[in-house]
Structure formats: structure tokens, C-alpha cells
Amino acid sequence: MEQLNVKIGHSAVKTTEATVNQLLPDALAARTHLLNGDAPGSDFLGWVNLPEEVSPDMLAGLKADAARLRGQSRLLVVIGIGGSYLGARMVIEALQSEFAWNERDAKPYVVYAGHTLGEDYYNQLLTLLEHEDYSVVVISKSGTTTEPAVAFRIVKAHLEKKYGKSAAAGRIVAITDARKGALHDIAVKEGYPMYVIPDNVGGRFSVLTPVGLLPIAVAGYDIDRMLDGARAMRRVCLEGSNLEDNPALKYAAVRNALYRSGIKVEMLVSALPNLRYMAEWWKQLFGESEGKDHKGLLPHSLSITTDLHSMGQYVQEGERLMMETFVRVKQPATHVPVPTDEENLDGINYLVNKTLTEINDCATEGTIEAHVSGGVPVVEIEVERIDEYTLGQLIYFFEFACGVSGYMLKVNPFDQPGVEAYKKNMFRLLGKPGF
Numbered sequence: 001m002e003q004l005n006v007k008i009g010h011s012a013v014k015t016t017e018a019t020v021n022q023l024l025p026d027a028l029a030a031r032t033h034l035l036n037g038d039a040p041g042s043d044f045l046g047w048v049n050l051p052e053e054v055s056p057d058m059l060a061g062l063k064a065d066a067a068r069l070r071g072q073s074r075l076l077v078v079i080g081i082g083g084s085y086l087g088a089r090m091v092i093e094a095l096q097s098e099f100a101w102n103e104r105d106a107k108p109y110v111v112y113a114g115h116t117l118g119e120d121y122y123n124q125l126l127t128l129l130e131h132e133d134y135s136v137v138v139i140s141k142s143g144t145t146t147e148p149a150v151a152f153r154i155v156k157a158h159l160e161k162k163y164g165k166s167a168a169a170g171r172i173v174a175i176t177d178a179r180k181g182a183l184h185d186i187a188v189k190e191g192y193p194m195y196v197i198p199d200n201v202g203g204r205f206s207v208l209t210p211v212g213l214l215p216i217a218v219a220g221y222d223i224d225r226m227l228d229g230a231r232a233m234r235r236v237c238l239e240g241s242n243l244e245d246n247p248a249l250k251y252a253a254v255r256n257a258l259y260r261s262g263i264k265v266e267m268l269v270s271a272l273p274n275l276r277y278m279a280e281w282w283k284q285l286f287g288e289s290e291g292k293d294h295k296g297l298l299p300h301s302l303s304i305t306t307d308l309h310s311m312g313q314y315v316q317e318g319e320r321l322m323m324e325t326f327v328r329v330k331q332p333a334t335h336v337p338v339p340t341d342e343e344n345l346d347g348i349n350y351l352v353n354k355t356l357t358e359i360n361d362c363a364t365e366g367t368i369e370a371h372v373s374g375g376v377p378v379v380e381i382e383v384e385r386i387d388e389y390t391l392g393q394l395i396y397f398f399e400f401a402c403g404v405s406g407y408m409l410k411v412n413p414f415d416q417p418g419v420e421a422y423k424k425n426m427f428r429l430l431g432k433p434g435f
């Protein structure tokens with residue numbers, strides 16, 4: 001298996017390797033809870049074995065539906081919020097061209113809805129949908145979340161007006177609960193193909209269910225390779241019993257050691273703009289899993305070098321409350337040379353024999369050096385390249401590390417009671433019956 005390395009060589013500022021090693025028994029105990037299901041949240045551990053248990057029949061049907069949607073669409077609208085869209089978006093944005101809009105004849109371009117209530121966003125989306133053939137994947141585990149329900153009602157009405165009710169039904173796939181919820185009932189009544197989110201998999205751990213697999217397959221990426229990567233990482237996470245063999249235990253131990261030493265914020269840092277949704281997915285994963293009982297590292301993110309020109313000052317010299325976790329990718333998929341210019345008016349001829357990746361790596365090294373000297377502990381997670389396989393590895397790695405880390409923190413990593421607070425107020429303000 002291609003390796004995924006977790007390096008904590010730069011974290012010596014606030015914690016030492018020895019302090020982290022002392023947490024190995026805690027990390028192993030947390031892993032035992034995940035494997036034995038003997039701690040709070042045990043009803044939501046279906047994701048642990050998911051890569052091994054994904055049904056071949058379900059996968060075959062899903063690929064057939066994906067091919068059908070691809071064949072009839074230049075656009076795919078993915079409707080969902082939180083765990084019902086961030087995983088798919090992370091993978092698709094990591095793999096597709098930043099300028100994929102130009103390639104929408106070859107692959108459907110994916111746009112998102114149901115993650116916002118911004119009125120102009122929907123007006124702009126409807127304008128776009130007027131001019132393009134499109135299909136819809138609507139995702140909601142509960143089937144009752146307001147944002148995707150509103151978005152689906154708007155998009156469904158447009159789709160039915162554009163294609164007629166019966167043809168529109170052939171352009172919609174629903175992913176929801178097996179038995180209950182408004183989306184389940186609509187899908188049954190309208191005859192939409194439906195995929196199930198297993199009861200024992202929470203939204204933020206659901207990217208390897210149809211929630212992530214279907215949109216990713218429609219977008220044209222190899223979901224088998226992604227599952228292979230997740231399976232390989234699952235073996236490492238389940239088998240490795242010391243910190244050097246098990247990157248997930250190591251990462252969980254490091255972040256808990258740093259939290260106990262007074263660190264309050266963890267920033268996920270990448271030098272590749274196509275990983276920005278990895279940070280969004282990661283923020284939800286760790287934020288919803290650990291942010292409870294007034295505990296937990298606040299997940300934040302930096303895209304470098306972009307954000308060094310906005311957040312860099314604070315990280316270097318502001319309040320000392322953060323650690324950084326760099327996701328480093330060794331090889332780019334392509335190369336772009338820096339052209340020679342005889343006049344050298346911009347003074348950058350010294351870069352001409354370097355690749356952009358070398359330049360970016362020097363920027364990253366320089367950043368790590370600067371932040372460490374400024375008192376910021378740094379962890380590095382290193383992968384060879386970004387493709388479906390390594391994304392599968394990273395997904396499983398972060399999920400497993402999150403489960404371990406949450407149990408080390410002594411919270412239930414698999415509930416999210418705090419998310420309900422805003423909903424009650426919103427429903428009251430909107431006059432929803434019963435609120």
C-alpha cells in the first residue's frame with residue numbers, strides 16, 4: 001500500500017514525542033470502544049466496517065444509475081447539507097479541474113444546492129438550469145432538513161416544468177432513510193430510484209455510502225479505487241498497535257496531547273487550492289464530533305500561500321492558541337514550467353529551473369519553519385498524490401482518527417445535539433406549527 005505518513009517532528013514546541021507516546025494506552029482504549037461498540041454512540045459505528053461491507057449489488061445499481069445520469073446531463077445538482085454533501089464535494093473538487101466548467105460536455109459539472117438559503121443563489125441556479133440539461137441527486141438522511149427540502153421543492157418544480165413530470169422523475173435519484181422521512185415518502189410516491197443511508201452511519205461519516213459514492217460516480221470518478229484506498233487504510237487503523245504503525249492513533253494522540261497542553265484551535269493547512277473542501281469536510285467531521293460539553297479543538301483551516309496574506313500575521317504573532325496540521329502532497333498530477341524571460345524585469349529568473357511544486361514546497365517549508373519558530377506546533381500528514389485511492393485513504397484515516405480522538409476526549413463523537421438549537425428558533429420565527 002502507498003503510505004500515508006503522519007509526522008510530528010515539528011510539534012516539539014508544546015509537546016514532546018514522549019508526551020504523545022504516553023497517550024498510546026488511551027488511544028488503544030478508544031480504538032477498542034470503536035471496535036467493540038461499548039461506549040456512547042455505539043449505534044453509529046457502521047462506518048468502521050463500511051468499506052468491507054459495501055454491497056456489490058448496491059454498487060452495481062449505483063454505477064448504472066450514475067451512467068444514466070451522466071448520459072443525460074451536462075449538469076448534476078447535488079442537494080444536501082452538512083454530512084449529506086461535504087464528502088462528495090471534497091472528493092469532486094479535489095479531483096476535477098478548477099476550470100471544469102469548460103469540460104461539461106465530457107462530464108457533468110456538479111453544482112450544489114440545499115446547503116444555503118441565499119435567495120440570489122437559487123435565482124442564479126434557476127437561470128443556469130434554464131439553459132442546461134441536468135439531473136438531481138437529493139440527499140437527506142432524516143429526510144426532513146429544511147434547507148435541502150426547500151431547495152428540492154424549488155429545483156423539482158423547475159425540473160418538472162422543463163421536462164414534464166414523468167421525464168423529470170427519470171432525472172432524480174434520492175438518498176435517504178430506508179423507511180421514514182418526507183424525502184423517503186416523496187421518492188416512493190414519485191417513483192424515484194432510491195438509495196439508503198444505513199441507520200448506523202451518521203451524516204459526517206457517510207461519504208463511503210451512496211451519499212458520497214453516487215455524486216462522485218456521476219462526476220466521473222472511480223469509486224472502486226476510492227473504496228480500495230479506504231479498505232487499505234482500515235486495515236492499518238485496525239491492525240497497527242503502536243503510534244509508528246498506526247497514523248490514525250498517532251494523529252489522535254498528538255491532537256489530544258496538544259489540547260491537554262492548552263492548545264484550543266487546530267488549523268488544517270494545504271498548499272493546494274483543490275483541497276479546500278477537504279478542509280470543509282474535516283471541519284464538520286471534527287467540529288460536530290468533538291465540540292461538546294464545552295470541550296474540543298476548534299477546527300479552522302488555511303489555504304496557503306493564499307491565506308498567508310490574510311491570516312499569516314495572526315498565526316505568526318497573534319495569541320498562541322493554535323496548532324497546524326499540514327496535508328502535504330508529494331507529487332502533482334501535472335507540471336507547469338516557469339518561462340525564461342531574458343529581460344528579467346520581474347526579477348524571478350532564479351525560479352526558471354524549478355517546478356511550481358518545488359516553489360510551493362519551499363513556501364510550505366518556509367511557512368512551517370516560521371510558524372514553529374513563532375510557537376505553533378505543526379503536524380504533517382503526507383500523501384504521495386491526490387487521486388481516488390489516496391482520497392479513500394484520507395477519508396478513512398480522518399474518520400478513524402476522529403472516532404479515536406473523540407473517545408480520548410471523553411465525549412460521544414457520534415451525536416450532534418447542539419445542531420438542533422438554531423432550528424428550534426428558526427421554526428418559531430417562521431411560525432412552523434408546533435414551535
Ligand code: PA5
Binds near residue numbers: 081140141205416
Ligand atoms: O453530520 C450530520 O449528521 C449532519 O451534518 C447532517 O448530515 C446534516 O444536518 C444534514 O442532515 P440530513 O442528511 O438529515 O438532511
